[in-house]
Amino acid sequence: MKTIFRLLCLAAILSAGNAWADPTDARQKVDYPDEVKAKFLANMRDHLESLADIAEALSQAQYARAADIADTELGMNSQGATACRPSAQGKSMHPMMDGAGQDHLMAQRMPAEMRKLGQNMHRAANEFAEVARKAEQPSGSPAAASAALGNVIKQCTICHAAFRVN
Numbered sequence: 001m002k003t004i005f006r007l008l009c010l011a012a013i014l015s016a017g018n019a020w021a022d023p024t025d026a027r028q029k030v031d032y033p034d035e036v037k038a039k040f041l042a043n044m045r046d047h048l049e050s051l052a053d054i055a056e057a058l059s060q061a062q063y064a065r066a067a068d069i070a071d072t073e074l075g076m077n078s079q080g081a082t083a084c085r086p087s088a089q090g091k092s093m094h095p096m097m098d099g100a101g102q103d104h105l106m107a108q109r110m111p112a113e114m115r116k117l118g119q120n121m122h123r124a125a126n127e128f129a130e131v132a133r134k135a136e137q138p139s140g141s142p143a144a145a146s147a148a149l150g151n152v153i154k155q156c157t158i159c160h161a162a163f164r165v166n
């Protein structure tokens, strides 16, 4: 009886400890230290703000402005792409936990598949910029620019479906 009671207690403690874990959540968890996680999520909120700015520029037919925002804030050479760039992989960790050190840790602990999905999104942003710049020309198409922006957003959702940090 005592053993069963102990097992029940153990089960209760374990399930209470995992109360937030959703068993139907199949996303892979990426383990980041708290400071790195905070920086990662701040990057993400910046991504969303950039998307909002791009959508606003598009709605005002300001295609060159939309393209510039995409290239500088979401593209492969943007600050927020640091941990996703192929060059970030395998670099030694910065001794100080400043912004650069966090980017290195973020890159080192990022699963290869996630980095690939990140690169897909950053490249899609550069592709959007190209299409948006063309939309300004007589031969260009505003609808093609909207479709290219849709593709950027799709890349966000593909990664969100596969990975989590919390």
Ligand code: HEC
Pocket (backbone or CB within 6 Å): 041, 042, 044, 045, 047, 048, 051, 074, 114, 115, 117, 118, 119, 121, 152, 153, 155, 156, 157, 159, 160, 163, 164, 165, 166
């Ligand atoms: C390479 C993977 C990846 C890509 C690409 C990606 N995200 Fe994320 N994003 C994540 C992960 C992982 C989380 C954390 C989710 C969790 O733990 O539940 C996240 C969280 C977020 C959050 C929540 C931030 C917070 O403070 O909790 C926002 C907003 C967000 N992403 C926006 C975007 C937008 C907009 C894009 C595309 C422009 C994007 N993300 C592209 C992986 C990605």
